[in-house]
Amino acid sequence: MxxxxxxxxxxxxxxxxxxxxxxxxxxxxxYITIIVIILVAICSVIxxxxxxxxxxxxxxxxxxxxxxxxxxxxxxxxMAKPMIATIMMSLxxxxxxxxxxxxxxxxxxxxxxxKLNKQYLTVHxxxxxxxxxxxxxxxxxxxxxxxxxGTLSGTIAIAIFTFPICIKMMYxxxxxxxxxPYEAMLSTGAGRIKSLRCSVFPQVKGYYYSTVxxxxxxxxxxxxILGYVxxxxxxxxxxxxxxxxxxxxxxxxxxxxxxxxIIIESTSRYLRKKxx
Amino acid sequence: xxxxxxxLKKEPVVWYRVVIAIISLIVIFxxxxxxxxxxxxxxxxxxxxxxxxxxxxxxxxxxxxxLSKNGxxxxxxxxxxxxxLGTIIGMVLALPLAFLSSRSIxxxxxxxxxxxxxxxxRAFPSFVYGIMFIKVTGxxxxxxxLTMSVTSIGMLAKLMIESIEDLDHGVVEALxxxxxxxxxxxxxxxxxxxxxxxxxxVIYRFDVNIKQxxILGIVxxxxxxxxxxxxISGMRWREVGAMLLGLIIVVLIFEYIxxxxxxxxxxxx
Numbered sequence: 001m002x003x004x005x006x007x008x009x010x011x012x013x014x015x016x017x018x019x020x021x022x023x024x025x026x027x028x029x030x031y032i033t034i035i036v037i038i039l040v041a042i043c044s045v046i047x048x049x050x051x052x053x054x055x056x057x058x059x060x061x062x063x064x065x066x067x068x069x070x071x072x073x074x075x076x077x078x079m080a081k082p083m084i085a086t087i088m089m090s091l092x093x094x095x096x097x098x099x100x101x102x103x104x105x106x107x108x109x110x111x112x113x114x115k116l117n118k119q120y121l122t123v124h125x126x127x128x129x130x131x132x133x134x135x136x137x138x139x140x141x142x143x144x145x146x147x148x149x150g151t152l153s154g155t156i157a158i159a160i161f162t163f164p165i166c167i168k169m170m171y172x173x174x175x176x177x178x179x180x181p182y183e184a185m186l187s188t189g190a191g192r193i194k195s196l197r198c199s200v201f202p203q204v205k206g207y208y209y210s211t212v213x214x215x216x217x218x219x220x221x222x223x224x225i226l227g228y229v230x231x232x233x234x235x236x237x238x239x240x241x242x243x244x245x246x247x248x249x250x251x252x253x254x255x256x257x258x259x260x261x262i263i264i265e266s267t268s269r270y271l272r273k274k275x276x
Numbered sequence: 277x278x279x280x281x282x283x284l285k286k287e288p289v290v291w292y293r294v295v296i297a298i299i300s301l302i303v304i305f306x307x308x309x310x311x312x313x314x315x316x317x318x319x320x321x322x323x324x325x326x327x328x329x330x331x332x333x334x335x336x337x338x339x340x341x342x343l344s345k346n347g348x349x350x351x352x353x354x355x356x357x358x359x360x361l362g363t364i365i366g367m368v369l370a371l372p373l374a375f376l377s378s379r380s381i382x383x384x385x386x387x388x389x390x391x392x393x394x395x396x397x398r399a400f401p402s403f404v405y406g407i408m409f410i411k412v413t414g415x416x417x418x419x420x421x422l423t424m425s426v427t428s429i430g431m432l433a434k435l436m437i438e439s440i441e442d443l444d445h446g447v448v449e450a451l452x453x454x455x456x457x458x459x460x461x462x463x464x465x466x467x468x469x470x471x472x473x474x475x476x477x478v479i480y481r482f483d484v485n486i487k488q489x490x491i492l493g494i495v496x497x498x499x500x501x502x503x504x505x506x507x508i509s510g511m512r513w514r515e516v517g518a519m520l521l522g523l524i525i526v527v528l529i530f531e532y533i534x535x536x537x538x539x540x541x542x543x544x545x
Contacts, residue, residue, distance in 0.1 A: 046417070054413060095304065
């Protein structure tokens with residue numbers, strides 16, 4: 001018994017018939033498992049996990065879902081406009097961010113043909129990375145204070161948040177591109193911008209459109225919650241209807257949201273498969 | 277002999293695509309202006325923007341050095357704990373779902389249902405789950421953990437399905453030929469192939485979850501979010517600056533660690 005436990009933590013040694021000693025490869029698995037278990041224990045103390053309470057009161061979750069079914073269809077006319085606004089917010093935010101991101105992503109890629117120096121790249125990638133660290137909701141809250149609450153703030157927040165993501169996805173792809181055509185065009189006397197447009201862009205075009213679609217898909221989902229901080233869209237309605245306990249209306253909104261997201265997701269997946 | 281001119285004439289005609297693209301952009305922006313109302317910059321907008329910047333560069337020292345439960349460090353710790361537990365529980369829930377919905381393992385009817393379930397779980401905004409779980413557990417970090425674990429399922433399961441579908445069946449067949457039992461096949465044929473992929477997926481999701489957990493507080497589900505939003509609404513910019521700085525640093529540290537671990541896992545170290 002002790003030997004089995006010892007073998008879990010320390011590599012086992014075997015002596016072969018010819019007298020050679022073979023040592024098993026050292027395995028980190030058990031140590032990592034123990035560390036994770038300890039961390040889980042610490043975290044459950046910090047977050048006040050209470051499983052019995054959850055089991056005892058979990059019926060509240062199901063009753064809430066039951067209250068949402070059937071959804072209140074007459075609410076459709078009220079929610080149509082915010083729903084369209086949510087989609088438009090994410091669509092326009094994504095398009096603006098993607099258009100701005102394309103030229104910059106060329107100047108953030110460490111492709112040897114572009115001859116950009118290391119320090120320059122590090123500086124630009126760092127500030128773009130810093131924008132990415134904060135969640136979109138915090139931008140929305142700050143921008144709603146500056147531009148006033150409404151869909152405009154949501155659009156700007158989405159654009160700000162999507163911009164660095166697009167750049168990151170694009171420059172990583174541009175680094176893998178074949179630079180032969182670019183150098184060939186330069187040698188025929190074409191300018192840098194023209195050679196980028198005609199030799200590099202066609203190679204990354206498919207990936208660029210698929211990045212835009214992917215970000216749009218993500219943004220529709222995040223735009224739905226921007227309303228909580230007053231940045232417009234369907235979030236405002238979901239919030240008020242839930243606080244008024246109008247579960248039928250909430251159910252309808254969630255239903256429409258789920259259907260919209262699934263439709264956008266499957267269309268974008270189909271298009272992206274075609275593009276790449 | 278091909279001249280340049282001849283070659284140029286052979287170029288496909290694509291101007292109509294450009295026209296279609298421009299027209300659709302105009303339509304999108306026109307519909308956009310109907311729904312997105314421009315009210316102009318808030319009168320105090322510029323002042324607020326300057327104040328935000330000032331706050332970020334002069335963070336409140338009292339908040340950072342406060343070690344009690346209202347201090348910055350405890351709030352960040354709570355946020356990390358919510359993200360960590362949420363990721364672990366999410367992984368436990370996502371694994372069976374991922375196996376059920378992989379095309380290479382289960383029949384078509386089962387995996388289609390599984391994929392639909394994953395899409396449906398993903399489509400709900402996290403705040404709705406947050407509010408629902410607060411009904412169950414009352415406001416606090418426990419609701420945050422439950423919300424995180426449910427919202428992690430979607431992405432975790434999706435990425436796991438990809439790695440499960442990429443499994444090399446040759447290994448399992450070889451073990452079968454060597455006379456291994458089912459448990460041995462799983463232990464020596466499937467787990468070694470999957471574990472590094474799944475660990476790297478989970479670590480990636482943990483990164484995302486730290487960001488997510490930092491906003492859950494807005495609906496009262498614990499973490500730094502509630503105090504951050506209150507501080508922004510109350511225009512206490514120096515506290516906002518301290519919290520944003522703390523959040524940025526935590527996210528960057530975890531992103532750095534996770535990128536190291538993931539690149540080690542990817543190279544098979």
